[in-house]
Amino acid sequence: MAYWSSELKEEEFERARRGISIKSFSKGNYLCHVGDRLDQWTGVASGIAVIGMVSAKGKATSLIGVPQGGWFGEGTVLKGEPRRYDVILLRDSEIAFMNRPTFLWLFENSVAFNRHLVRMLNERLAYFIALAEYHRLLDATGRLARNIAWLFNPVLSPRIGLHIEITQEEIAMLTGVSRQVANKSLQSLEAEGLLNVGHGSITVLDLQKLSRYGE
DNA sequence: TCATTAAATTGTT
């Protein structure tokens, strides 16, 4: 899957490049909290970010993981609203920010950019529908398998390849299960030959089967 | 480069 910026025309690409700045953050830092005014389109150049929120009772919930190559926050930028979710970094990361004027200019002028946005939004919609669906239908291993599969989604995170640096604890947080359950689930997925579990990393062997696990 | 130690991560109860 081609990276979105590579599909832009020369002039559009230049404009995009000038409107993007990159900053480094360390593990555990928040990129933004609910209610912040961060009106920049946000991309993960390296590392992993997690979008989630904290309930009134203080319980943290992860909604979606954004690994290297993924972008988010377009809804906030388009609508000019405060952020509705927390974004926390799972590890040291480099984050790209595209300022709002640049984003809006591309939105108005670039066909390729819009195509990418639609594709991305469509994919994310599919993700949340799938999330609601398999939350009811699948056991912990199934949910974990599909969460991992979505992490490697070629549309949402085109840069990622088949290997990711992520601990079992982090996957557990993403999936919404305990670390113990995540550990067992990963072991059975590995036994079935769908992925390899390394120390602090995962290598996917069969993305197709992983994304259909439990059907 | 190797050995030692500390820290992080995993596997199990």
Next chain:
DNA sequence: AACAATTTAATGA
């Protein structure tokens, strides 16, 4: 949630 085992990273000779 706690513990032991394992792996990686850091340090210094």
